[in-house]
Amino acid sequence: MATVADLEHGQKGIIKEFSDIVLPIKLMELGCLPGNSVELVQIAPLKDPIYINVNGSHIAIRRSLARQIELDILEDPKAI
Amino acid sequence: MSKNINVALIGNPNTGKTSVFNQLTGLKQKVGNYPGITVEKKEGVCKLPRGVKAHILDLPGTYSLNTTSLDESVVVELLLNKNDKDYPDVAVVVSDVENLKRNLLLFTQIKDLGIPTILVINMADRMSRKGISLDIETLEEKLNTKIALVSTRKGNGIERIKELIADYKTLSTKPNVNTSRISPEYFGRLQKAFPKEDLYKLWLVITQDVNFMPIEKKRIQDATSFSTKSKDELKKLQHKETVLRYQFINNTLKETYKVDFQAAKGLRASFDKVLTHKVFGYVIFLVILLTIFQAIFDWSTYPQDFIDEQFAMAGEWIKNTLPPGVFTDLLAEGILAGIGGIVIFIPQIAFLFLFISLLEETGYMSRVVFLMDKLMRPFGLSGKSVVPLISGTACAIPAVMATRTIENWKERLITILVTPFTTCSARLPIYLILIALVIPKGRILGLSYQALTLMLLYIIGFGMAIFSAMILNKILKIKSSSLFMVEMPTYRLPLLKNVAYTVIEKTKSFVFGAGKIILAISIVLWFLGSNGHSEDFKNAESIVNKRIEDEGLSNYSKNYIQNNIDTYMRSTKLSVVDQPNAIGLKSLQDSVLIMTKELKERAKAQEVASYKLEHSYIGYAGKAIEPIVRPLGYDWKIGIAVLTSFAAREVFVGTLATIYSVGNDEEETIKSRMSAELHHSGKKPLFNLASGISLMLFYAFAMQCMSTLAIVKKETNSWKWPLLQLIFMSAFAYIVALTAYQILK
Numbered sequence: 001m002a003t004v005a006d007l008e009h010g011q012k013g014i015i016k017e018f019s020d021i022v023l024p025i026k027l028m029e030l031g032c033l034p035g036n037s038v039e040l041v042q043i044a045p046l047k048d049p050i051y052i053n054v055n056g057s058h059i060a061i062r063r064s065l066a067r068q069i070e071l072d073i074l075e076d077p078k079a080i
Numbered sequence: 081m082s083k084n085i086n087v088a089l090i091g092n093p094n095t096g097k098t099s100v101f102n103q104l105t106g107l108k109q110k111v112g113n114y115p116g117i118t119v120e121k122k123e124g125v126c127k128l129p130r131g132v133k134a135h136i137l138d139l140p141g142t143y144s145l146n147t148t149s150l151d152e153s154v155v156v157e158l159l160l161n162k163n164d165k166d167y168p169d170v171a172v173v174v175s176d177v178e179n180l181k182r183n184l185l186l187f188t189q190i191k192d193l194g195i196p197t198i199l200v201i202n203m204a205d206r207m208s209r210k211g212i213s214l215d216i217e218t219l220e221e222k223l224n225t226k227i228a229l230v231s232t233r234k235g236n237g238i239e240r241i242k243e244l245i246a247d248y249k250t251l252s253t254k255p256n257v258n259t260s261r262i263s264p265e266y267f268g269r270l271q272k273a274f275p276k277e278d279l280y281k282l283w284l285v286i287t288q289d290v291n292f293m294p295i296e297k298k299r300i301q302d303a304t305s306f307s308t309k310s311k312d313e314l315k316k317l318q319h320k321e322t323v324l325r326y327q328f329i330n331n332t333l334k335e336t337y338k339v340d341f342q343a344a345k346g347l348r349a350s351f352d353k354v355l356t357h358k359v360f361g362y363v364i365f366l367v368i369l370l371t372i373f374q375a376i377f378d379w380s381t382y383p384q385d386f387i388d389e390q391f392a393m394a395g396e397w398i399k400n401t402l403p404p405g406v407f408t409d410l411l412a413e414g415i416l417a418g419i420g421g422i423v424i425f426i427p428q429i430a431f432l433f434l435f436i437s438l439l440e441e442t443g444y445m446s447r448v449v450f451l452m453d454k455l456m457r458p459f460g461l462s463g464k465s466v467v468p469l470i471s472g473t474a475c476a477i478p479a480v481m482a483t484r485t486i487e488n489w490k491e492r493l494i495t496i497l498v499t500p501f502t503t504c505s506a507r508l509p510i511y512l513i514l515i516a517l518v519i520p521k522g523r524i525l526g527l528s529y530q531a532l533t534l535m536l537l538y539i540i541g542f543g544m545a546i547f548s549a550m551i552l553n554k555i556l557k558i559k560s561s562s563l564f565m566v567e568m569p570t571y572r573l574p575l576l577k578n579v580a581y582t583v584i585e586k587t588k589s590f591v592f593g594a595g596k597i598i599l600a601i602s603i604v605l606w607f608l609g610s611n612g613h614s615e616d617f618k619n620a621e622s623i624v625n626k627r628i629e630d631e632g633l634s635n636y637s638k639n640y641i642q643n644n645i646d647t648y649m650r651s652t653k654l655s656v657v658d659q660p661n662a663i664g665l666k667s668l669q670d671s672v673l674i675m676t677k678e679l680k681e682r683a684k685a686q687e688v689a690s691y692k693l694e695h696s697y698i699g700y701a702g703k704a705i706e707p708i709v710r711p712l713g714y715d716w717k718i719g720i721a722v723l724t725s726f727a728a729r730e731v732f733v734g735t736l737a738t739i740y741s742v743g744n745d746e747e748e749t750i751k752s753r754m755s756a757e758l759h760h761s762g763k764k765p766l767f768n769l770a771s772g773i774s775l776m777l778f779y780a781f782a783m784q785c786m787s788t789l790a791i792v793k794k795e796t797n798s799w800k801w802p803l804l805q806l807i808f809m810s811a812f813a814y815i816v817a818l819t820a821y822q823i824l825k
Contacts, residue, residue: 025318025322029144
């Protein structure tokens with residue numbers, strides 16, 4: 001199962017439906033909700049944290065959290 | 081009647097909320113803390129049209145009413161407590177046009193509380209560049225509110241906010257989202273149980289872990305059917321609430337908010353590429369750090385020297401103009417010196433916060449956190465601890481104040497506790513004089529031992545900070561959310577006004593916050609150093625005079641006078657040769673005579689001062705602690721200096737100067753005097769390699785700085801942490817110094 005942590009530079013994905021409650025509510029409030037797109041903007045030089053654009057919010061999160069957000073990776077980033 | 085309107089400014093971080101606040105209130109603002117906690121409370125007054133006044137409260141930035149930090153709890157607590165004197169008549173939600181969607185989440189929550197709510201859309205100046213178009217009228221209709229389109233950068237739209245606030249009574253208080261839709265069944269039961277209460281407020285009381293209205297919370301918990309909901313179930317409902325709100329927002333924005341994505345990219349991407357690059361990113365950060373370091377360490381010495389001089393002059397002036405007596409002494413040596421000890425830190429604090437607020441305003445600070453986070457994590461710190469720790473190398477006071485940017489309380493506390501280990505500039509005079517005295521002049525691989533020692537001391541300080549952070553991380557059992565999430569704001573040119581406000585505000589909070597404690601301790605130390613109960617102290621003058629009559633001046637004083645005369649003679653002789661019409665021999669002899677007399681007076685005064693200090697309360701304290709400090713290789717004189725330098729480390733050198741009765745300002749004389757001092761065995765110098773290193777290590781680790789303690793007290797809001805810091809650091813310093821001396825002697 002692909003997660004936000006699997007994204008490569010510039011790659012995008014669509015967040016999958018998630019029923020469980022592992023994600024902090026704060027992340028959802030910033031737009032990390034099913035159906036929204038996530039783009040990986042930058043990876044820190046030491047590979048962690050990662051810097052993403054989700055629903056227009058630019059945020060940096062640690063890999064451990066990113067691994068909990070499941071998504072479908074879009075092969076062609078221009079699709080959305 | 082002109083009742084003040086209570087206005088609460090609410091908004092996400094990085095929306096320019098503080099700029100709006102600054103422009104509404106100007107300099108008529110007051111910064112304090114919420115009672116009992118360390119969250120900053122900013123309030124101000126704004127004049128509205130038609131002679132109405134508004135009391136404006138700038139609430140901490142928050143993404144929603146679901147709280148995860150103390151700052152956010154403050155917002156929820158206020159909005160739920162109608163009896164709070166600051167409870168708003170009207171809420172102003174500040175949003176950023178680029179992140180409008182996300183910002184509206186908070187807006188709908190506030191609106192649903194039934195508080196009249198105005199929406200401010202800030203950064204309007206960026207719309208065309210970002211390809212954004214807005215239909216304000218339709219948006220107002222859909223959100224059922226009034227909107228002010230504002231650019232704080234250009235100063236547009238502020239008048240509109242004022243008008244809207246003045247007309248707040250016309251605002252609709254109808255909610256945007258029907259709370260019961262989250263779970264009709266659950267909320268139906270809730271409403272039945274509490275028919276009089278507003279559903280959304282009840283919902284917040286249930287879900288938010290804030291300590292408001294304890295009775296009401298208990299009432300809800302007592303109604304058993306609602307406490308059966310487990311935490312997980314509640315969280316699911318919160319999730320659902322968020323989804324519902326976003327549905328509403330998406331529908332609202334679909335017709336009113338358009339972005340041309342082609343225009344939107346650009347600047348951010350290219351800046352990010354360089355500033356978070358794996359090589360350039362660190363290089364740029366290093367250069368910025370060096371600049372900050374240079375400013376605090378070097379540039380601030382000019383204003384500091386100036387301040388020092390002014391206070392010394394003012395002290396002299398008071399002593400010379402006011403009638404001599406206890407009161408004059410208190411004023412000149414106690415109070416004035418104490419205030420001087422506070423004011424002297426202002427340049428460093430101002431410089432540090434100038435840079436910090438510049439970095440924050442531009443959006444660069446988030447990138448530093450991004451770069452450094454992984455490096456700091458093994459030590460229980462995060463990327464946000466980097467700047468405070470590094471500024472600690474200049475001065476721990478502004479560094480401790482700078483930890484306010486760390487939201488995670490545990491990380492922040494650890495950073496505050498370990499920062500005083502880093503080598504601050506006040507340790508430098510002590511290190512320099514001791515290194516010159518005890519470290520041999522040789523070189524190894526082209527590097528002098530002395531320079532290496534200094535570098536080693538810096539490394540020891542920083543290493544100790546990191547090491548103790550690691551330990552504290554293990555032993556401190558503080559529950560705090562481990563969520564690390566940093567918003568990466570767009571790059572912006574800093575607004576100089578905001579920078580200026582930050583600098584002024586931080587300086588003020590130091591002077592009036594920590595300043596009180598520093599002043600109090602300075603006065604106590606002055607009192608102990610200039611008073612004594614013994615006959616010896618009271619008759620110091622006559623005793624010393626008698627001794628000088630009987631035995632003459634001390635050998636040291638004789639040398640001191642002779643040296644000064646010799647230098648004078650040499651210089652005048654040279655000028656005699658140079659100038660044919662020079663002063664005759666007679667007048668030269670006369671001037672030497674006058675000079676000798678003056679020098680004798682000075683030497684006498686210094687010997688009296690030394691004698692007085694020796695027999696003052698603090699002098700006795702120094703002797704009393706001699707048994708404790710002797711195993712470290714110190715005598716009672718160093719003991720006194722250790723005691724007085726609690727006020728500030730650099731006082732150490734000055735105190736030794738007084739005890740050895742040499743003038744305060746002549747570093748070379750102090751040094752030569754120190755090197756002449758003998759160990760009590762009489763066989764070796766007092767300042768030898770062992771005792772010198774022991775002293776340096778003591779100062780490296782000991783919490784010898786009351787100003788830092790005062791600021792830690794202020795920032796942690798309790799005496800517990802500064803006292804722990806004092807005890808642990810001093811004990812550790814003692815043990816290390818003891819071990820070092822016993823091994824080396």
